[in-house]
Amino acid sequence: MSKYNITFADIGTTVNVSRGTRIVEVAEKVGASIPFGCKENDCGDCMIEVLIGAENLSKPSPLEIELLKEKLAKPSNRLACQAMVLGDVTVKPA
Numbered sequence: 001m002s003k004y005n006i007t008f009a010d011i012g013t014t015v016n017v018s019r020g021t022r023i024v025e026v027a028e029k030v031g032a033s034i035p036f037g038c039k040e041n042d043c044g045d046c047m048i049e050v051l052i053g054a055e056n057l058s059k060p061s062p063l064e065i066e067l068l069k070e071k072l073a074k075p076s077n078r079l080a081c082q083a084m085v086l087g088d089v090t091v092k093p094a
Ligand code: FES
Pocket: 035, 036, 037, 038, 039, 040, 041, 042, 043, 044, 045, 046, 047, 079, 080, 081, 082
């Protein structure tokens, strides 16, 4: 299976993960300062800013798009509990 790098800019840590890994799955393990609430696309607490590689994340679902709009997100924002890694990305808490 393909492996890609996800870099958490807030803590300067890069992790090599399998394609399809959700950011939430590694963020807590490495101590990134992304807060998580529901982990189910419901609260918006896990909003991140994608600094590099937005095109390397899974496309947001209609529900994620709706919640991001509710939270007045910028185009560079995603939900870490929903976005899956499909290539190299660099993120930080929003
Ligand atoms: S943790 Fe609630 S939307 Fe991601």
